[in-house]
Amino acid sequence: MRTRQRVLAAVTLVLAGALSAPASAVSAPAPTITSVAPRAYLWPHGATPRATKGPQQLAYAGGHQGHGVDTQPAVYLVFWGSQWSKTDPYAAYEKKFFAGLYGRGDDWTNSQSQYCEAVAAGSVDCPRKGPHVGPPSHRQVLKGVWFDDAQMALPTDVGVQIGTDGTGDTVAQEAVRAAQHFGNTTAARNRDAIYIINEPSHFDSPRFGLVYCAYHSALASSIGDVAYAAMPYVTDIENPAHAGLSCGQNMVNSGTAGTYDGVSIVAGHEYLEAVTDPWPSTGWVDAQGSETGDKCVWKASGPGAMDNVHLTTGTFAVQGMWSNLADNGQGQCVTHQRGSA
Secondary structure (H helix, E strand, O other), X not given: OOOEEOOOOOOOXXXXXXXXXXXXXXXXXXXXXXXXXXXXXXXXXXXXXXXXXXXXXXEEOOOEOOEOOOOOOEEEEEEEOOOOOOOOHHHHHHHHHHHHOOOOOOOOOHHHHHOEOOOOOOOOOOOOOOOEOOOOHHHOOEEEEEEEOOOOOOOOOOOOOOOOOOOOOHHHHHHHHHHHHOOOOXXXXXXXXXXXXXXXXXXXXXXXXXXXXXXXXXXXXXXXXXXXXXXXXXXXXXXXXXXXXXXXXXXXXXXXXXXXXXXXXXXXXXXXXXXXXXXXXXXXXXXXXXXXXXXXXXXXXXXXXXXXEEEOXXXXXXXXXXXXXXXXXXXXXXXXXXXXX
Protein backbone atom coordinates (compact mmCIF):
# COMPACT_ATOMS: atom_id res chain seq x y z
CA MET A 1 0.00 0.00 0.00
CA ARG A 2 1.08 3.55 -0.36
CA THR A 3 2.78 5.70 2.19
CA ARG A 4 1.43 9.24 2.31
CA GLN A 5 3.33 12.43 2.90
CA ARG A 6 1.66 15.77 3.45
CA VAL A 7 3.46 18.38 1.44
CA LEU A 8 4.10 21.78 3.15
CA ALA A 9 5.63 24.97 1.51
CA ALA A 10 5.38 28.60 0.04
CA VAL A 11 6.63 30.36 -3.21
CA THR A 12 5.61 32.35 -6.22
CA LEU A 13 6.09 30.46 -9.47
CA VAL A 14 8.23 32.00 -12.19
CA LEU A 15 7.41 30.34 -15.49
CA ALA A 16 10.21 29.46 -17.87
CA GLY A 17 9.62 30.19 -21.55
CA ALA A 18 7.28 27.54 -22.94
CA LEU A 19 8.25 25.89 -26.19
CA SER A 20 5.53 26.31 -28.80
CA ALA A 21 3.21 27.69 -26.16
CA PRO A 22 -0.09 29.24 -27.30
CA ALA A 23 0.15 33.02 -27.49
CA SER A 24 -2.48 33.37 -24.78
CA ALA A 25 -0.42 31.18 -22.45
CA VAL A 26 2.79 33.17 -23.01
CA SER A 27 1.21 36.54 -22.26
CA ALA A 28 -0.85 35.35 -19.31
CA PRO A 29 0.33 36.08 -15.76
CA ALA A 30 2.10 33.26 -13.95
CA PRO A 31 -0.35 30.96 -12.10
CA THR A 32 0.11 30.63 -8.36
CA ILE A 33 -0.28 27.50 -6.25
CA THR A 34 -2.46 27.83 -3.17
CA SER A 35 -2.29 24.28 -1.79
CA VAL A 36 -0.92 20.82 -2.60
CA ALA A 37 -2.62 17.47 -1.92
CA PRO A 38 -0.93 14.53 -0.19
CA ARG A 39 1.31 12.43 -2.42
CA ALA A 40 0.24 8.87 -3.25
CA TYR A 41 3.37 6.76 -3.71
CA LEU A 42 4.05 3.59 -5.67
CA TRP A 43 6.71 1.64 -3.75
CA PRO A 44 9.39 -0.40 -5.55
CA HIS A 45 9.16 -4.16 -6.00
CA GLY A 46 11.06 -5.66 -3.09
CA ALA A 47 10.10 -2.92 -0.62
CA THR A 48 7.76 -3.76 2.27
CA PRO A 49 4.45 -1.87 2.29
CA ARG A 50 2.36 -1.33 5.41
CA ALA A 51 0.15 -4.32 6.25
CA THR A 52 -3.37 -4.16 4.84
CA LYS A 53 -6.23 -5.45 6.97
CA GLY A 54 -10.00 -5.02 6.98
CA PRO A 55 -12.44 -4.41 4.12
CA GLN A 56 -10.80 -4.84 0.73
CA GLN A 57 -13.29 -3.03 -1.45
CA LEU A 58 -12.62 0.45 -2.75
CA ALA A 59 -15.13 2.94 -1.38
CA TYR A 60 -15.94 6.46 -2.51
CA ALA A 61 -14.47 9.02 -0.12
CA GLY A 62 -16.73 11.89 -1.16
CA GLY A 63 -14.54 13.69 -3.68
CA HIS A 64 -12.75 17.04 -3.51
CA GLN A 65 -15.05 19.98 -4.16
CA GLY A 66 -17.39 17.76 -6.15
CA HIS A 67 -14.67 16.04 -8.16
CA GLY A 68 -14.15 12.34 -7.44
CA VAL A 69 -13.20 10.74 -10.78
CA ASP A 70 -12.15 11.88 -14.24
CA THR A 71 -15.13 11.46 -16.54
CA GLN A 72 -13.17 12.41 -19.68
CA PRO A 73 -9.48 11.95 -18.87
CA ALA A 74 -6.77 13.78 -20.79
CA VAL A 75 -3.05 13.00 -20.47
CA TYR A 76 -0.28 15.50 -21.11
CA LEU A 77 3.26 14.09 -21.16
CA VAL A 78 6.04 16.43 -20.08
CA PHE A 79 9.69 15.51 -20.55
CA TRP A 80 11.17 17.98 -18.16
CA GLY A 81 14.60 19.53 -18.57
CA SER A 82 17.35 20.06 -21.11
CA GLN A 83 18.81 16.70 -20.02
CA TRP A 84 16.22 14.91 -22.21
CA SER A 85 16.88 13.86 -25.78
CA LYS A 86 13.87 13.92 -28.09
CA THR A 87 15.13 10.67 -29.60
CA ASP A 88 15.30 8.81 -26.27
CA PRO A 89 13.59 5.41 -26.80
CA TYR A 90 12.25 5.62 -23.24
CA ALA A 91 10.20 8.70 -24.21
CA ALA A 92 9.08 7.09 -27.47
CA TYR A 93 7.86 3.99 -25.60
CA GLU A 94 5.82 6.04 -23.14
CA LYS A 95 4.27 8.16 -25.88
CA LYS A 96 3.23 5.06 -27.84
CA PHE A 97 1.72 3.49 -24.71
CA PHE A 98 -0.61 6.41 -24.03
CA ALA A 99 -1.32 6.95 -27.72
CA GLY A 100 -2.68 3.39 -27.94
CA LEU A 101 -4.91 3.38 -24.85
CA TYR A 102 -8.67 3.26 -25.45
CA GLY A 103 -8.12 2.06 -29.01
CA ARG A 104 -8.41 -1.40 -30.54
CA GLY A 105 -6.87 -4.08 -28.34
CA ASP A 106 -7.13 -2.12 -25.09
CA ASP A 107 -8.86 -4.45 -22.63
CA TRP A 108 -6.90 -3.02 -19.68
CA THR A 109 -8.59 0.33 -18.92
CA ASN A 110 -12.12 -1.10 -19.08
CA SER A 111 -12.35 -2.32 -15.48
CA GLN A 112 -12.06 1.20 -14.07
CA SER A 113 -15.20 2.51 -15.79
CA GLN A 114 -17.25 1.12 -12.87
CA TYR A 115 -16.13 3.95 -10.57
CA CYS A 116 -18.07 7.20 -10.39
CA GLU A 117 -18.68 10.41 -8.47
CA ALA A 118 -21.86 12.05 -7.13
CA VAL A 119 -22.66 9.09 -4.86
CA ALA A 120 -22.70 8.92 -1.08
CA ALA A 121 -19.36 8.67 0.71
CA GLY A 122 -18.76 5.03 1.57
CA SER A 123 -20.47 3.67 -1.54
CA VAL A 124 -18.78 0.61 -3.05
CA ASP A 125 -20.75 0.52 -6.30
CA CYS A 126 -22.35 3.00 -8.68
CA PRO A 127 -25.67 3.33 -10.49
CA ARG A 128 -25.50 2.59 -14.21
CA LYS A 129 -26.35 6.17 -15.06
CA GLY A 130 -24.30 9.04 -13.73
CA PRO A 131 -20.77 10.47 -13.99
CA HIS A 132 -18.49 7.43 -14.31
CA VAL A 133 -14.83 7.22 -15.23
CA GLY A 134 -15.25 7.64 -18.93
CA PRO A 135 -13.27 7.26 -22.10
CA PRO A 136 -11.40 10.34 -23.33
CA SER A 137 -12.78 12.53 -26.07
CA HIS A 138 -12.41 10.84 -29.46
CA ARG A 139 -11.05 7.85 -27.48
CA GLN A 140 -7.60 9.46 -27.55
CA VAL A 141 -6.27 10.09 -24.05
CA LEU A 142 -2.90 11.55 -25.07
CA LYS A 143 -3.65 15.22 -25.73
CA GLY A 144 -0.18 16.72 -25.77
CA VAL A 145 3.58 16.14 -25.46
CA TRP A 146 6.09 18.77 -24.37
CA PHE A 147 9.85 18.53 -24.19
CA ASP A 148 10.44 21.39 -21.76
CA ASP A 149 14.14 21.70 -22.55
CA ALA A 150 14.67 25.45 -22.15
CA GLN A 151 16.71 24.81 -19.00
CA MET A 152 17.85 21.97 -16.77
CA ALA A 153 15.35 20.23 -14.52
CA LEU A 154 16.38 20.44 -10.89
CA PRO A 155 15.06 18.25 -8.05
CA THR A 156 13.81 19.56 -4.74
CA ASP A 157 16.88 19.60 -2.52
CA VAL A 158 16.96 17.30 0.48
CA GLY A 159 15.96 19.25 3.58
CA VAL A 160 14.01 21.93 1.72
CA GLN A 161 10.82 22.77 3.59
CA ILE A 162 7.88 22.17 1.24
CA GLY A 163 4.76 24.10 2.17
CA THR A 164 1.07 23.97 1.42
CA ASP A 165 1.41 26.49 -1.42
CA GLY A 166 4.05 24.45 -3.26
CA THR A 167 7.11 26.47 -2.35
CA GLY A 168 10.17 24.35 -2.89
CA ASP A 169 8.26 21.61 -4.74
CA THR A 170 9.85 21.74 -8.18
CA VAL A 171 7.62 18.97 -9.62
CA ALA A 172 4.41 20.76 -8.57
CA GLN A 173 5.73 23.97 -10.09
CA GLU A 174 6.51 22.17 -13.36
CA ALA A 175 2.97 20.77 -13.44
CA VAL A 176 1.53 24.29 -13.32
CA ARG A 177 3.96 25.45 -16.01
CA ALA A 178 2.80 22.52 -18.15
CA ALA A 179 -0.86 23.43 -17.72
CA GLN A 180 -0.10 26.95 -18.87
CA HIS A 181 2.01 25.70 -21.77
CA PHE A 182 -0.87 23.59 -23.08
CA GLY A 183 -3.30 26.48 -22.72
CA ASN A 184 -5.20 24.88 -19.83
CA THR A 185 -5.60 28.04 -17.78
CA THR A 186 -9.07 27.55 -16.29
CA ALA A 187 -10.53 25.16 -13.75
CA ALA A 188 -12.75 23.63 -16.43
CA ARG A 189 -9.80 22.91 -18.73
CA ASN A 190 -7.87 21.27 -15.91
CA ARG A 191 -10.72 19.27 -14.38
CA ASP A 192 -9.89 15.95 -16.09
CA ALA A 193 -6.31 16.73 -17.12
CA ILE A 194 -3.36 14.72 -15.80
CA TYR A 195 0.17 16.03 -16.30
CA ILE A 196 2.81 13.29 -16.19
CA ILE A 197 6.08 14.99 -15.32
CA ASN A 198 8.90 12.76 -16.60
CA GLU A 199 12.16 13.46 -14.84
CA PRO A 200 15.41 13.00 -16.77
CA SER A 201 17.88 10.21 -16.14
CA HIS A 202 20.00 10.63 -12.99
CA PHE A 203 17.68 13.35 -11.72
CA ASP A 204 18.17 12.01 -8.19
CA SER A 205 14.76 12.74 -6.70
CA PRO A 206 15.00 12.33 -2.94
CA ARG A 207 13.98 8.76 -1.94
CA PHE A 208 13.42 7.52 -5.52
CA GLY A 209 14.21 3.83 -5.63
CA LEU A 210 14.29 3.44 -1.87
CA VAL A 211 10.78 4.62 -1.00
CA TYR A 212 8.98 5.01 -4.32
CA CYS A 213 9.02 4.47 -8.08
CA ALA A 214 6.60 7.33 -8.79
CA TYR A 215 3.76 9.24 -7.15
CA HIS A 216 0.74 11.28 -8.05
CA SER A 217 -0.73 14.31 -6.35
CA ALA A 218 -2.74 17.43 -7.11
CA LEU A 219 -2.62 21.10 -6.31
CA ALA A 220 -5.05 23.98 -6.08
CA SER A 221 -4.02 27.05 -8.04
CA SER A 222 -5.25 30.21 -9.70
CA ILE A 223 -5.97 28.12 -12.84
CA GLY A 224 -7.92 25.44 -10.98
CA ASP A 225 -6.98 22.11 -9.47
CA VAL A 226 -4.07 20.50 -11.32
CA ALA A 227 -3.54 16.72 -11.08
CA TYR A 228 -0.06 15.44 -11.85
CA ALA A 229 2.26 12.48 -11.51
CA ALA A 230 5.98 12.58 -10.82
CA MET A 231 7.61 9.95 -13.03
CA PRO A 232 11.32 9.40 -12.35
CA TYR A 233 13.45 7.77 -15.05
CA VAL A 234 12.47 4.37 -13.70
CA THR A 235 15.15 2.30 -15.44
CA ASP A 236 17.76 4.17 -13.35
CA ILE A 237 16.85 1.95 -10.41
CA GLU A 238 18.21 -1.14 -12.17
CA ASN A 239 21.74 -0.84 -10.80
CA PRO A 240 23.74 -2.32 -7.88
CA ALA A 241 23.00 0.69 -5.67
CA HIS A 242 19.39 -0.51 -5.45
CA ALA A 243 20.06 -4.23 -5.09
CA GLY A 244 16.85 -6.19 -4.56
CA LEU A 245 14.60 -3.34 -5.69
CA SER A 246 12.99 -2.78 -9.07
CA CYS A 247 10.53 -0.45 -10.76
CA GLY A 248 9.40 -3.07 -13.27
CA GLN A 249 12.15 -3.72 -15.79
CA ASN A 250 11.71 -7.24 -17.28
CA MET A 251 8.80 -7.96 -14.94
CA VAL A 252 6.76 -9.26 -17.90
CA ASN A 253 9.08 -9.58 -20.90
CA SER A 254 12.63 -10.90 -20.89
CA GLY A 255 15.70 -9.39 -22.49
CA THR A 256 15.56 -6.15 -24.44
CA ALA A 257 11.82 -6.62 -25.01
CA GLY A 258 11.32 -5.93 -21.30
CA THR A 259 13.72 -3.02 -20.83
CA TYR A 260 10.85 -0.56 -20.59
CA ASP A 261 8.27 -2.82 -18.92
CA GLY A 262 8.48 -0.61 -15.87
CA VAL A 263 7.73 2.55 -17.84
CA SER A 264 4.26 1.38 -18.85
CA ILE A 265 3.62 -0.47 -15.56
CA VAL A 266 4.48 2.55 -13.42
CA ALA A 267 3.04 5.26 -15.67
CA GLY A 268 -0.12 3.18 -16.15
CA HIS A 269 -0.41 2.66 -12.39
CA GLU A 270 -0.22 6.39 -11.70
CA TYR A 271 -2.56 7.26 -14.57
CA LEU A 272 -5.43 5.02 -13.49
CA GLU A 273 -5.01 6.03 -9.87
CA ALA A 274 -5.16 9.71 -10.84
CA VAL A 275 -8.33 8.96 -12.84
CA THR A 276 -10.07 7.21 -9.94
CA ASP A 277 -8.62 9.37 -7.13
CA PRO A 278 -7.69 12.75 -8.64
CA TRP A 279 -7.10 14.49 -5.30
CA PRO A 280 -5.45 11.65 -3.34
CA SER A 281 -7.61 9.96 -0.72
CA THR A 282 -10.83 11.75 -1.70
CA GLY A 283 -11.81 9.47 -4.60
CA TRP A 284 -11.88 5.65 -4.58
CA VAL A 285 -9.72 4.15 -1.84
CA ASP A 286 -10.00 1.21 0.54
CA ALA A 287 -10.19 1.37 4.33
CA GLN A 288 -6.38 1.59 4.56
CA GLY A 289 -6.06 4.34 1.96
CA SER A 290 -4.85 2.09 -0.87
CA GLU A 291 -5.90 3.04 -4.39
CA THR A 292 -6.89 0.80 -7.29
CA GLY A 293 -3.33 0.11 -8.43
CA ASP A 294 -1.82 -0.26 -4.96
CA LYS A 295 -3.99 -3.28 -4.24
CA CYS A 296 -2.56 -5.21 -7.19
CA VAL A 297 0.93 -3.79 -7.61
CA TRP A 298 3.79 -6.18 -8.53
CA LYS A 299 1.40 -9.15 -8.61
CA ALA A 300 3.20 -11.85 -10.57
CA SER A 301 0.60 -14.64 -10.68
CA GLY A 302 -3.09 -15.31 -10.26
CA PRO A 303 -5.97 -12.95 -11.10
CA GLY A 304 -4.72 -9.50 -12.01
CA ALA A 305 -1.09 -10.50 -12.53
CA MET A 306 1.19 -8.29 -14.61
CA ASP A 307 0.85 -9.04 -18.31
CA ASN A 308 1.08 -7.49 -21.77
CA VAL A 309 -1.65 -5.43 -23.38
CA HIS A 310 -1.58 -5.47 -27.18
CA LEU A 311 -2.43 -2.04 -28.55
CA THR A 312 -2.36 -0.71 -32.09
CA THR A 313 0.81 1.18 -31.14
CA GLY A 314 2.67 -1.84 -29.77
CA THR A 315 2.81 -4.32 -26.90
CA PHE A 316 3.16 -2.94 -23.38
CA ALA A 317 3.51 -4.41 -19.89
CA VAL A 318 0.80 -3.45 -17.40
CA GLN A 319 -0.32 -4.45 -13.92
CA GLY A 320 -3.78 -5.45 -12.79
CA MET A 321 -6.17 -2.96 -11.18
CA TRP A 322 -8.76 -3.52 -8.48
CA SER A 323 -12.33 -4.20 -9.53
CA ASN A 324 -15.08 -4.14 -6.89
CA LEU A 325 -17.34 -6.03 -9.31
CA ALA A 326 -14.94 -8.92 -9.98
CA ASP A 327 -15.28 -12.31 -8.30
CA ASN A 328 -19.06 -12.02 -8.09
CA GLY A 329 -18.92 -8.66 -6.37
CA GLN A 330 -16.36 -9.66 -3.76
CA GLY A 331 -13.61 -7.72 -5.50
CA GLN A 332 -10.42 -8.87 -7.19
CA CYS A 333 -7.48 -7.66 -9.24
CA VAL A 334 -8.20 -7.59 -12.99
CA THR A 335 -5.74 -7.11 -15.85
CA HIS A 336 -7.92 -7.83 -18.89
CA GLN A 337 -11.63 -7.15 -19.24
CA ARG A 338 -13.70 -7.09 -22.40
CA GLY A 339 -16.17 -4.23 -22.45
CA SER A 340 -16.82 -1.59 -19.80
CA ALA A 341 -17.51 -2.61 -16.21
